Amino acid sequence: xxxNKTQLISAIAGNTGMTKVDSEKALKSAISAITAExxxxxxxxxxxxxxxxxxxxxxxxxxDPRTGAxxxxxxxxxxxxxPGKALAELVAVKKKEKGKKDTKxxxxxxxx
Numbered sequence: 026x027x028x029n030k031t032q033l034i035s036a037i038a039g040n041t042g043m044t045k046v047d048s049e050k051a052l053k054s055a056i057s058a059i060t061a062e063x064x065x066x067x068x069x070x071x072x073x074x075x076x077x078x079x080x081x082x083x084x085x086x087x088x089d090p091r092t093g094a095x096x097x098x099x100x101x102x103x104x105x106x107x108p109g110k111a112l113a114e115l116v117a118v119k120k121k122e123k124g125k126k127d128t129k130x131x132x133x134x135x136x137x
Contacts, residue, residue, distance in 0.1 A: 033052065034049045034052055062077075063077060063079050063104055065081070067079075072109065074108075074109050074112040077106050078105050078106075078107070079105065081101070082100060084097065084098065084100070085098050
């Protein structure tokens, strides 16, 4: 399952009692604040959720997959997200549960 922007706005509205219009304004404001801080080379830390930061990738040598020729890949700055402890633990538990269900389903399929 994934959540798009419209669904996220609806979820915010449902959880807070705000209108969808106000929820959209709040989401846009939060995204704008995070974007502005990253553009200024800063970090945004949301305790329990994670940290948004800017990471600088070093220049490196790569290969053109079509020709096999060696190419220079320039250094660049990229946005990075590191999940906080609470989020990482929640995702790990969900992943284990899903893995157990998949394993059980696979085992049932092998018994046939």
